Amino acid sequence: MAEPRNILFIMFDQLRWDYLSCYGHPHLKTPHIDRLAAMGVRFDRAYIQSPLCGPSRMSTYTGRYVHSHGASWNNVPLKVGELTMGDHLRDLGMGCWLVGKTHMKADAEGMRRLGLEPDSVIGARVSECGFDIFERDDGMRPEGPDGYYDAGGALKYNEYLRVKGYEGENPWHDYANSGIDDAGNVLSGWFLNNSDQPANIREEDSETPYLTRRGMEFIAGATGPWCCHLSYIKPHWPYIVPEPYAAMYGPQDFLPRVATQAEQETDHPVFKGFQNAPVGRAFARDDTRDKVLRAYMGLIKQCDDQIGVLFDWLEKTGRMDDTMIVVTSDHGDFMGDHWMGEKTFFHDASVRVPLIIYDPSEQADATRGTVCDTLVECIDLLPTFVDVAGGDAGRLDHILEGRSLLPLLRGGDAPARDAVFCEYDYSATPLANKLGLHPKLARMFMVFDGRWKMIHFEGGFRPMLFDLDSDPGEVDDLGASDAHADIRTALYDRLFAWACRPGARTTISNAALMAARGKTARKGVLIGIVEEGDLEPELVAKYVGRKARDMRASTIKN
Incomplete structure (x- = not known):
């Protein structure tokens, strides 16, 4: 074992923490991810900073909360002046490369104002969340009457598929993310009713094996030290998977729905609004949920098998000895729990994520195979990487709002958090329009102290409150309970103190101010x-x- 020279930062998209066997799933076995947990530390209470791809990732890549960096929803640009993972690590002599997804939107107006050309080295990095690009693939090439959702989506992957014989304008859709009937009709993966169909693609050509190979290609040619962000695009929708994974799971393997009649009858307008969204109504149907779960579990099993391919190769080539490996997700997926689909609310099904870190350093030997129940946030990863690269994250506490996890990995003491925070700006959604909310008011915040979870809503709506000690399923809303008024007051005090932090002052350090x-x-x-x-x-x-x-x-x- 040696000090980590490189960092392999693996992120899955929309992977629930409790759908891995090392986190307790009784039927979905994930031995390769479990193996990493046995070699490192499994964090049991890791929380994202927003339950949506774009803002969650921007927080992880900047080490900052959402209303500090400002990229509050998908396709809201990250401000041109925000420092990212690549900026911090390159200053320390570590390259920072992307293979896969970021869901980052460039601040084109800010770049224009500053005269940054997108095709310059600096402009390209600003446009790509600070990463140098080996291959960006956000896994999104849907097309509607107004054109493609992402004009640059899956271009290289589509090229690869055509070379392999998958014909057509968009094989990403027609093969990788759709089934086929006996008459040759494409059964689109966008329709949940087709989720139990096998994708019309050879398994080795589907997206997860493809990105695994691309990650290995980067690592094989990399000169260190390097950080490789291998960012998978599954098990995110479209929910469809090729054989043999499409037929691996059935109702006997599913976790029961976590939902109650009282939740369906809630008087909370925002919570009810998310339940009544089309995706909520779809996942409230047992037949739909059952079809999607077959695919979702199959996609996760395929992800784990590919992690096994990757880890075997890393060991064979000796790279396990000097590479820190991180496995996490950008958020979870409700899968019908609480009568919702997707991820845009604050129950643990969405905001609690798997986080496993393997540190090859001898200093980490004492913590191998352990479980850490300290409250941690995904913004803690970048400070950890800064320390691994030889920097001092503590000197950047005016920029980085997370805390380095290195002391926890190496058996040391680290100041415990008294709470974690998450936020969601739903001002661009149809629900905000239905509720008649100005964009400034279509916002909600979560504070969780390890037992009590409170959700605050702007717009004059009452809070929601859950006691996870007595109600781990989060089905009993105590937000209107007179008996819990003092609990809500204490949590509001914590939320207020958090909101008052100086998150915008990033151009001068705290040490410089004190000096x-x-x-x-x-x-x-x-x-x-x-x-x-x-x-x-x-x-x-x-x-x-x-x-x-x-x-x-x-x-x-x-």
Whole structure:
């Protein structure tokens, strides 16, 4: 074992924490991810900063909360001045490369204003969330009447598929993300009713094996030290998977739905609004949920098998010995729990994620195979990487709002968080329109102290509150309970203190501000000094004992 020289940062998309066997799933076995947990530390209470791809990832890539970096929804640009993972690591001599997804939208207007050309080295990095690009693939090439959702989506992957014989304008859709009937009709994976169909593609050509190979290609040619963000696009929808995975799971393998009649009858307009969204109504149907779960579990099993391929190759090539490996997700998936689909709310099904870190350092030997129940946030990853690269994340605490996990990985003490925070801006959604909310009011925040989880809603809606000690399923909303008023007050105090932090002041460090205290007098600024004798002679020397010509009007002679 050696000090980690490189970092392999693996992120899955929309992977629930409780759909891995090392986190307790009784039927979905994930031995390869479990193997990493046995070699490192499994964090049991890791939380994202927003339950949506774009803002969650921007927080992870910047080490900052959402309303600090401002990219609050998908396709909201990350401000041109925000420092990212690549900026921090390159300053420390570590390359930072992307293979896969970021869901990052470039701040084109900011770049134009500053004269940054997108095809320059600096412009390309600003456009790509600070990463140098080996291959960007957001896994999204849907097309509607107004064109493609992402004009650059899956272009290289589509090229690959055509070379392999998959014909057509968009094989990403027609083969990788759709089935086929006996008459040759494409059964689109966008329709949940087709989720139990096998994708019409050879398994080795589907997206997850493809990205695994691309990741290995990058690593094989990389000169270190390097950070490789291998960012998978599954098990995110479209929910469809090729054989043999399409037929692996059935109702006997599914976790029961976590939902109650009382939740369906909620009086909370925002919660009810998310339930009534089309995806919520779809996943409330047992037949739909059953079809999707077959595909979702199959996609996860395929992901784990590909992690096995990757880890075997890393061991065979000796790279396990000097590479820190991180496995996590950008958020979860409700899968019908609480009568919702997708991820845009604050139950643990969505905001709690798997986080496993393997550190090859001998200093980490004492924690191998352990489980850490400390509250951690995904913004903690970038400070950890800074420390691994030889920097000092503590000196960047005016920028990085997370905390390095290195002490927890190496058996040391780290100050425990008293709460974690998550936020969601739903101002661009149809629900905000239905509720008549101005974009400033279509926002909600979560604070969780390890037992009590409170959700605050702007717009005048009452809060929601859950006691996860007695109600781990989060089905009993205590937000209107008089008996819990004091709990809500205490959580509001924590939320207020968090909201008051100086997240926007990033251009001068806290250490520099502390060093500047009381130093203005040494530059001649003397505020509130009555007489020259009130200060040390050194500080007033430039102002006493001086002579000047009298230039008052009454004494000036021609």
